[in-house]
Amino acid sequence: MDELHELTAAYALDALDADGQRVYEQHLAGCERCQEELAALSDAATALAYAAGEATPPAELRGRILDAASAERTNVVPLRLRRRPPLQALSAVAACLVVGLGIWNVTLQHRLDHRSALGAVLADPGAQRVALSGAAGEVVVSQKGAALVLDRGAAPAQKTYEAWLIPAGGDPIPAGTFDRGGAVLLHGKPSAGMTVAVTIERHGGVDAPTTEPIATAKLA
Amino acid sequence: MARELAHLSDEAVLALVARSEEPALAEIYDRFGAVAYGLALRVLRDEGLAQDAVQDAFLTVWRTARTFAAERGAARTWILTLVHRRAVDLVRREQRRRTDPLESAPEPVAAEQTDQLAWLRFERERVQAALRKLPDQQREALELAYYGGFSQSQLAERLGEPLGTIKSRMHTGLARLRELLEAEDTQWTSSTS
Numbered sequence: 388m389d390e391l392h393e394l395t396a397a398y399a400l401d402a403l404d405a406d407g408q409r410v411y412e413q414h415l416a417g418c419e420r421c422q423e424e425l426a427a428l429s430d431a432a433t434a435l436a437y438a439a440g441e442a443t444p445p446a447e448l449r450g451r452i453l454d455a456a457s458a459e460r461t462n463v464v465p466l467r468l469r470r471r472p473p474l475q476a477l478s479a480v481a482a483c484l485v486v487g488l489g490i491w492n493v494t495l496q497h498r499l500d501h502r503s504a505l506g507a508v509l510a511d512p513g514a515q516r517v518a519l520s521g522a523a524g525e526v527v528v529s530q531k532g533a534a535l536v537l538d539r540g541a542a543p544a545q546k547t548y549e550a551w552l553i554p555a556g557g558d559p560i561p562a563g564t565f566d567r568g569g570a571v572l573l574h575g576k577p578s579a580g581m582t583v584a585v586t587i588e589r590h591g592g593v594d595a596p597t598t599e600p601i602a603t604a605k606l607a
Numbered sequence: 608m609a610r611e612l613a614h615l616s617d618e619a620v621l622a623l624v625a626r627s628e629e630p631a632l633a634e635i636y637d638r639f640g641a642v643a644y645g646l647a648l649r650v651l652r653d654e655g656l657a658q659d660a661v662q663d664a665f666l667t668v669w670r671t672a673r674t675f676a677a678e679r680g681a682a683r684t685w686i687l688t689l690v691h692r693r694a695v696d697l698v699r700r701e702q703r704r705r706t707d708p709l710e711s712a713p714e715p716v717a718a719e720q721t722d723q724l725a726w727l728r729f730e731r732e733r734v735q736a737a738l739r740k741l742p743d744q745q746r747e748a749l750e751l752a753y754y755g756g757f758s759q760s761q762l763a764e765r766l767g768e769p770l771g772t773i774k775s776r777m778h779t780g781l782a783r784l785r786e787l788l789e790a791e792d793t794q795w796t797s798s799t800s
Binding site: 393394395396397399400401402403404407422426427428429430431432433434435436437438439440441442443444445448449451452453455456457459506509510512516523524525536537538539540541567568569570 | 612632641646654661665677679688727749752758784788
């Protein structure tokens with residue numbers, strides 16, 4: 388056991404061979420002491436990256452990476468689907484399909500609008516930004532709407548994150564549910580003095596919070 | 608768009624990457640591309656391989672950002688660990704280790720991005736200064752492992768020392784480096800507050 392603890396530094400430096408790495412990772416999964424130590428030693432190992440030496444990557448590397456990422460994304464929207472097939476080609480079956488695609492497109496368009504609205508809020512240089520307490524992240528309030536950035540993974544199974552706008556001395560107003568951390572648009576726009584809070588609720592969301600907030604931000 | 612994310616923390620930008628926001632990946636590259644490439648080049652000593660390592664690592668960031676847990680560590684540690692691991696995988700595969708991994712080969716630097724470069728230089732000097740304060744044998748073990756891509760058993764063989772000695776040098780050296788860097792952080796904070 389003790390021998391495995393001693394491997395933490397080597398693991399942080401990527402200095403174990405493949406077998407050693409596998410054995411250590413199995414141990415790590417169940418050892419809190421090593422998890423804590425590894426977090427600290429990995430930060431120190433990463434500092435070594437900054438002392439590696441100065442080098443400028445070729446300018447085209449950035450574009451190559453972004454192109455490859457773009458080509459890979461699974462949730463990419465194939466815009467050409469929005470064009471309808473020529474009418475004369477429609478059979479009854481095809482007609483049903485087009486109606487289906489139409490509905491799908493409406494949903495998709497809604498999602499796209501949501502995303503671009505979110506981007507507009509996040510990118511607004513004039514927005515008010517307040518850091519969350521309780522969890523990493525922030526609330527961004529712009530003329531264009533309000534967004535919440537929450538640095539957490541997925542909500543627990545069968546649960547959802549729910550955002551709230553809480554007026555000073557008033558009852559919390561539901562501001563949307565989401566299943567994983569990241570950036571989301573809030574429903575409604577918080578005003579000065581309101582608190583934005585996030586709770587974990589049962590799947591589907593609730594009308595009033597039933598748990599203590601995991602994160603809050605009070606707007607000035 | 609990408610630079611407009613500049614006010615967000617690394618962790619918040621990574622949360623956007625997890626939602627497949629391409630500008631967020633561009634922002635992550637703008638923040639870490641240069642240090643990632645410098646690291647990969649130091650380990651691999653080959654520009655083509657270094658680019659491959661950086662590209663593989665950033666695509667891993669793109670694919671797996673949702674598995675990053677902010678409460679378990681900083682985004683920069685996660686990203687640069689992916690880069691380092693990929694570079695070490697490649698160097699072990701390519702057997703391109705040199706006998707002089709301690710020498711670095713600086714490249715000419717483009718004139719733009721001067722703010723970021725100034726910060727990178729500051730950070731580099733800070734870490735190099737901390738490294739210089741380590742006893743020689745500890746510094747050697749850290750540098751050969753991290754920049755040379757040697758495993759602890761290869762190091763023991765190369766230096767003609769028992770494995771236990773190498774393990775203990777790496778451990779003591781890394782823990783000491785951490786203390787030195789933290790002590791400096793504290794000084795920095797107190798001198799500016």
